[in-house]
Amino acid sequence: DAGVIQSPRHEVTEMGQEVTLRCKPISGHDYLFWYRQTMMRGLELLIYFNNNVPIDDSGMPEDRFSAKMPNASFSTLKIQPSEPRDSAVYFCASSLTVNTEAFFGQGTRLTVV
Amino acid sequence: LAKTTQPISMDSYEGQEVNITCSHNNIATNDYITWYQQFPSQGPRFIIQGYKTKVTNEVASLFIPADRKSSTLSLPRVSLSDTAVYYCLVEQYNNNDMRFGAGTRLTVKP
Numbered sequence: 001d002a003g004v005i006q007s008p009r010h011e012v013t014e015m016g017q018e019v020t021l022r023c024k025p026i027s028g029h030d031y032l033f034w035y036r037q038t039m040m041r042g043l044e045l046l047i048y049f050n051n052n053v054p055i056d057d058s059g060m061p062e063d064r065f066s067a068k069m070p071n072a073s074f075s076t077l078k079i080q081p082s083e084p085r086d087s088a089v090y091f092c093a094s095s096l097t098v099n100t101e102a103f104f105g106q107g108t109r110l111t112v113v
Numbered sequence: 114l115a116k117t118t119q120p121i122s123m124d125s126y127e128g129q130e131v132n133i134t135c136s137h138n139n140i141a142t143n144d145y146i147t148w149y150q151q152f153p154s155q156g157p158r159f160i161i162q163g164y165k166t167k168v169t170n171e172v173a174s175l176f177i178p179a180d181r182k183s184s185t186l187s188l189p190r191v192s193l194s195d196t197a198v199y200y201c202l203v204e205q206y207n208n209n210d211m212r213f214g215a216g217t218r219l220t221v222k223p
Contacts, residue, residue, distance in 0.1 A: 004156075031209050033209075033211065035213075042213065042214070042215055042216070043151075043157070043200070043213040043216075044213075045210070045211060045212050045213070048209060048210070048211075050209070055209070056210055091156045091157075093156065093157075095209065098207050098208065098209045099145055099162075099204055099206065099207070099208075099209065101159040101162070102157075102159065102211060103159075104155075104156025104157050104158065105156055106155065106156060107154075107155075107156055
């Protein structure tokens with residue numbers, strides 16, 4: 001397996017634009033996580049899914065953020081409208097089952113200007 | 114969720130053994146202890162997981178005392194490439210709510 005695949009690797013957008021980040025988890029993994037990392041706030045858990053169902057989205061900062069998992073092999077994190085304070089590295093991760101090793105993607109570096 | 118406390122940073126030299134301790138005073142009976150490593154510009158990578166006593170793999174050892182209120186990650190004979198941030202997590206049994214703390218920034222010097 002190629003691991004967790006995220007796209008794009010880098011995204012630069014203007015304030016107010018919609019941004020969509022994509023993630024392909026490892027095949028067969030039941031759990032998918034979205035994280036955001038900044039120098040100030042560290043690595044924050046935004047939301048995680050189990051078998052395509054959102055389990056905990058308490059980390060989603062506000063209504064501008066939304067995440068979906070339409071099937072077992074694809075998830076999106078959308079920010080609409082984007083703001084400069086959303087600039088961060090966004091990671092997607094997946095794990096086979098509960099309390100097992102999570103595998104992280106390479107991340108998407110988002111810059112909102 | 115049990116809160117974890119780690120040193121913000123540590124320095125070491127090549128070839129030395131490094132021990133990073135994590136405090137988790139309110140760990141619950143069934144919680145697991147997991148450590149991740151993160152290099153710059155990469156996502157975290159799993160190192161080791163344990164419940165009690167000692168766990169060892171090809172990369173590290175994890176020591177957990179009987180009261181489980183702390184744990185120590187031991188890296189034998191570190192090299193420059195071990196320079197990274199190391200995170201300690203306490204995971205609830207049967208709950209995949211994986212939240213990272215601030216981590217420990219380890220710098221290995223030649």
